[in-house]
Amino acid sequence: MNHMAIAALKTQRRNLVQSMFDEGVLDNQFNQLQDLQDSSNPNFVEEVIALFCNDAERIITELNRYLNDQNVDFSKLDSYVHQLKGSSSSIGAYRLKLACVNLRQASEERNKEECAGAFNSIRREYYVVRSKLQVLMQLERHIVNLENQQ
Amino acid sequence: MTMEEKMGGSGGEDGGKDRFPIGMRVLAVDDDPICLKVLENLLRKCQYHVTTTNQAITALKMLRENRNRYDLVISDVNMPDMDGFKLLELVGLEMDLPVIMLSAHSDTKLVMKGITHGACDYLLKPVRIEELKNIWQHVVRKKKPDSLDHSNSANQDKAQGGPGEAGPTSTCSSDQKVNKKRKDQSEDEDEDGEDNGHENEDPSAQKKPRVVWSVELHRKFVSAVNQLGLDKAVPKKILDLMNVEGLTRENVASHLQKYRLYLKRLSSVATQQANMVAALGSKDPSYLRMGSLDGFGDFRTLTGPGRLSSASLSSYQPGGMFGRLNSSAALSLRGISSGAIQPGHSQTLNSSINGLGKIQPAVLPANQNQNGTLFQGIPTSVGLDQLSQNNSSNPFGEFNHVNDPNVFGIGTNFPDARVAVVSSSNTVPTVSGNPLLLQANTQQTHSGAFGNQSTHGLTSLNQESFDMHVRGSSNFLDRGRCSENWQGAVQLSSFPSNSLSTSEAFNHEQLPTNNLRECISWPSSHLSNSPLDLTSPTANSASLEDPRRMSQVGLNNNAIQNIDYTTKQQWGDQRHDYNGNMNRSFCRVDSLVSSSRSVVDQGNVVNDKLNDVSLFSEISGDCAFVLPHLEGEKSGLDTKLRSNEDILFEQTKPQDGFSQNNFEPLESIMMSMIKSEQNNESPLMDGEFGFDAYSLGSCI
Numbered sequence: 027m028n029h030m031a032i033a034a035l036k037t038q039r040r041n042l043v044q045s046m047f048d049e050g051v052l053d054n055q056f057n058q059l060q061d062l063q064d065s066s067n068p069n070f071v072e073e074v075i076a077l078f079c080n081d082a083e084r085i086i087t088e089l090n091r092y093l094n095d096q097n098v099d100f101s102k103l104d105s106y107v108h109q110l111k112g113s114s115s116s117i118g119a120y121r122l123k124l125a126c127v128n129l130r131q132a133s134e135e136r137n138k139e140e141c142a143g144a145f146n147s148i149r150r151e152y153y154v155v156r157s158k159l160q161v162l163m164q165l166e167r168h169i170v171n172l173e174n175q176q
Numbered sequence: 177m178t179m180e181e182k183m184g185g186s187g188g189e190d191g192g193k194d195r196f197p198i199g200m201r202v203l204a205v206d207d208d209p210i211c212l213k214v215l216e217n218l219l220r221k222c223q224y225h226v227t228t229t230n231q232a233i234t235a236l237k238m239l240r241e242n243r244n245r246y247d248l249v250i251s252d253v254n255m256p257d258m259d260g261f262k263l264l265e266l267v268g269l270e271m272d273l274p275v276i277m278l279s280a281h282s283d284t285k286l287v288m289k290g291i292t293h294g295a296c297d298y299l300l301k302p303v304r305i306e307e308l309k310n311i312w313q314h315v316v317r318k319k320k321p322d323s324l325d326h327s328n329s330a331n332q333d334k335a336q337g338g339p340g341e342a343g344p345t346s347t348c349s350s351d352q353k354v355n356k357k358r359k360d361q362s363e364d365e366d367e368d369g370e371d372n373g374h375e376n377e378d379p380s381a382q383k384k385p386r387v388v389w390s391v392e393l394h395r396k397f398v399s400a401v402n403q404l405g406l407d408k409a410v411p412k413k414i415l416d417l418m419n420v421e422g423l424t425r426e427n428v429a430s431h432l433q434k435y436r437l438y439l440k441r442l443s444s445v446a447t448q449q450a451n452m453v454a455a456l457g458s459k460d461p462s463y464l465r466m467g468s469l470d471g472f473g474d475f476r477t478l479t480g481p482g483r484l485s486s487a488s489l490s491s492y493q494p495g496g497m498f499g500r501l502n503s504s505a506a507l508s509l510r511g512i513s514s515g516a517i518q519p520g521h522s523q524t525l526n527s528s529i530n531g532l533g534k535i536q537p538a539v540l541p542a543n544q545n546q547n548g549t550l551f552q553g554i555p556t557s558v559g560l561d562q563l564s565q566n567n568s569s570n571p572f573g574e575f576n577h578v579n580d581p582n583v584f585g586i587g588t589n590f591p592d593a594r595v596a597v598v599s600s601s602n603t604v605p606t607v608s609g610n611p612l613l614l615q616a617n618t619q620q621t622h623s624g625a626f627g628n629q630s631t632h633g634l635t636s637l638n639q640e641s642f643d644m645h646v647r648g649s650s651n652f653l654d655r656g657r658c659s660e661n662w663q664g665a666v667q668l669s670s671f672p673s674n675s676l677s678t679s680e681a682f683n684h685e686q687l688p689t690n691n692l693r694e695c696i697s698w699p700s701s702h703l704s705n706s707p708l709d710l711t712s713p714t715a716n717s718a719s720l721e722d723p724r725r726m727s728q729v730g731l732n733n734n735a736i737q738n739i740d741y742t743t744k745q746q747w748g749d750q751r752h753d754y755n756g757n758m759n760r761s762f763c764r765v766d767s768l769v770s771s772s773r774s775v776v777d778q779g780n781v782v783n784d785k786l787n788d789v790s791l792f793s794e795i796s797g798d799c800a801f802v803l804p805h806l807e808g809e810k811s812g813l814d815t816k817l818r819s820n821e822d823i824l825f826e827q828t829k830p831q832d833g834f835s836q837n838n839f840e841p842l843e844s845i846m847m848s849m850i851k852s853e854q855n856n857e858s859p860l861m862d863g864e865f866g867f868d869a870y871s872l873g874s875c876i
Contacts, residue, residue, distance in 0.1 A: 055302045062217045070217060078210045108254055112280035113210040115302040 032172045039165040042158065049121075051155050056118030072166070075159050078117045082152055085110045089129075093138075093145055103133045103141065110148070122151040197312030198223045201245060205235040205263070206252040206278065211301060215250065215278075218305050224312075232258035236266060243271040247315045250299075253279040253286060261293045268294040274314035278303065389431055396420065397431060406439070 046052040063070040085106050092103050111126035125147040132140035202224045206212040212228050219226045227246070229235050232255050239246060249267055253260035264275045276297045277290040290298045296314035299307055389397070400417035401409040411429035418428070 055304075058218070058302075058305060059214065061305075062214075062221055067217065074210060074213055077213060081208070081210055105254070108280055109208055112208050112252075112301050115280060116208070116211045116214045118302070 028172050028176060032169055035165055035169045039162065039169065042162055042165065046158055051121055051158060052118045053120035054118065055115060059118060072163050074117060075163060078113055079156055081113055082110060086149055086152060089145055093142060098138055098141065100133045100136055104130060107133060119155045122148065122155055125151045199225055200312050200315060201225045201247045203235060203238065203246045203249045204228045205232055205249065206230060207255045208252065215303060218303060218308050221305060222308050232263045236263065239267060239271055243273065246273060248274050248276065248311060250276045250278060253277055261289055264293045264295055274318045276311055276314065393420065
């Protein structure tokens with residue numbers, strides 16, 4: 027019984043990951059992360075994702091704050107975007123990374139409106155990748171639990 | 177404080193030394209927790225021993241406590257508590273540890289900054305495990321040559337120490353840099369590159385007698401490898417084919433290993449370079465150009481001793497020259513260079529080289545694919561390479577490998593680059609398009625050559641090729657015969673100055689094919705300022721028609737070697753020889769080169785390196801991929817170059833001169849020249865002309 031459940035879950039997981047790749051939500055870097063996970067490092071992916079989400083949310087809050095200023099401090103903006111870009115790319119959050127690039131571009135041009143638009147994209151992409159990753163992690167845990175029960 | 181004693185793991189800490197690079201101790205610094213964690217795990221996967229910290233200040237403290245506890249430092253560029261570059265500088269100064277920079281941004285300026293501050297490499301986030309697998313080479317390089325004594329592989333171990341070349345090791349494969357340095361030194365001592373020399377500064381400091389892979393020897397080697405096919409090339413067979421007395425299978429084996437690495441590097445560099453080139457955009461052309469020049473410069477040096485055996489030429493991947501560039505420029509160069517070499521591509525190479533200018537260093541990445549198309553890396557060199565290649569049995573065929581798309585990529589960016597590589601003789605037709613160059617260069621499948629590049633094992637090879645390229649180009653530009661020929665050719669072929677501007681003109685007639693050939697085949701005698709004597713026009717004659725041929729010819733004759741030298745000089749001096757346009761073009765090239773150097777931060781850095789490298793590498797028999805940069809290393813190279821002739825680099829001097837990236841005219845000129853050559857319009861001058869074509873390319 028469990029076998030079937032595990033198999034079904036694995037299929038689901040596989041499909042989810044595939045769809046994320048197909049949509050560009052994730053890129054190859056995510057594969058590298060998965061590769062790094064092994065028996066000596068069993069929760070690596072989950073840990074990284076958790077770290078990422080924390081950090082990303084912090085940065086998004088800051089970005090929001092700076093963007094709402096009367097006089098936008100573009101250099102600060104740039105610095106935060108840079109961070110987010112780095113972590114997004116490290117985790118393989120492809121679309122989110124692209125959104126960061128756009129915001130960086132807009133920030134360099136000192137175009138507040140464009141920055142606002144780009145920032146909204148960032149936020150949107152972040153939530154997309156976060157929710158999907160969360161589902162993925164749940165599936166993962168579930169599978170591991172079932173397997174451990176075997 | 178020099179921790180010279182540190183040899184891979186001094187103090188036996190971690191005991192990783194024995195199984196190096198396993199257990200290599202890395203200190204990773206990054207304020208971004210995700211990146212740091214991922215990096216840490218990636219490094220662990222490579223079996224390194226990792227220590228992490230998210231603060232630069234902490235990192236410094238840890239390092240100061242005991243520098244011997246670490247072999248390598250990887251640091252992010254943007255950190256809140258301290259600028260990554262500052263940390264880089266301090267570590268370099270105080271602890272003399274290799275430092276690799278990391279960043280999410282690949283700005284040329286940043287990369288350049290990294291190089292100038294002494295970074296061994298510059299990686300982009302997200303870092304891939306493949307890149308990390310090679311970082312240990314930076315540790316090896318930094319070690320003193322002595323400690324790394326390998327029986328025949330002096331090239332790679334170039335310890336940073338010595339060569340007084342620019343402090344920063346240049347991101348591009350240190351190998352190249354190292355090689356370059358070595359070459360520089362060797363150049364001074366002996367053009368023959370008698371000393372593969374570990375030591376940059378003192379060839380005689382070698383601990384054990386090692387086989388000196390002179391240009392001639394290397395050429396034979398490459399020729400043998402090409403004959404057998406890179407995949408099937410085994411030391412024993414190569415040894416047999418080479419038929420050199422006193423050479424052992426071990427010598428060949430170790431050299432082969434380096435060569436393979438070199439080719440690989442070239443391809444990777446090429447890719448990177450291509451990217452960089454693209455990124456660089458307009459600047460690139462100048463950059464590339466510079467690179468090419470460098471390549472040529474080296475080329476000359478290589479030829480110093482004598483001719484550049486085609487083999488050696490071919491093996492000198494342009495990439496080598498570029499290697500130095502490290503920065504993106506280097507990368508692009510690599511890609512380009514490799515591509516460039518291809519015979520038909522030579523033209524493109526030229527152009528690409530120009531474009532690559534920046535990338536140049538990178539270009540050298542091991543272009544494995546090409547058997548002996550070492551030149552490929554360097555666009556300009558390509559031309560030369562081809563020439564050199566001819567020496568060996570494979571007349572450009574080998575180069576053809578180069579055609580990596582990368583090269584094209586780069587070329588495209590550099591509009592000017594187009595003609596740059598005249599050397600490729602065939603390139604003439606392609607001159608019009610950068611793509612040509614790119615093609616040639618693309619060979620190299622560069623992989624990020626620039627940045628990360630580990631200077632490939634081939635460094636020595638690269639250098640050579642690089643040199644070769646440079647030479648070719650230099651010859652071209654130099655007054656050497658080439659210029660004369662060229663001029664003659666150009667003029668003879670009624671190469672109207674206008675035609676110069678139109679690439680089409682090139683295509684046909686303008687340059688007597690013969691000339692090209694000749695140029696290429698310049699006998700080594702040209703090495704030194706003497707005009708290039710394209711002694712063996714014969715070989716070349718046939719080829720002109722086909723760009724490929726040109727290169728072939730050149731290669732066969734080692735003429736390239738000569739060309740290098742001459743071109744170099746010509747560059748500076750003889751420009752005027754050519755129809756006015758040519759001169760102008762050259763000047764431009766020069767200036768471009770120089771300007772490109774200046775324009776592109778990276779480019780500059782790279783160029784410098786390239787110059788040095790290329791020049792020297794040739795001489796020392798290593799593939800000095802690193803083209804002596806026009807500016808920087810120039811001094812080193814200059815010396816070398818001078819020995820050979822005024823190597824192109826001299827030309828680059830004018831850096832501030834022209835800064836115009838107006839390669840266009842140059843390109844057209846080159847194209848025309850090439851064309852004329854091909855058409856054999858007028859027998860320009862024996863051989864010289866032929867070479868000119870190349871040089872044009874290289875000039876560009």
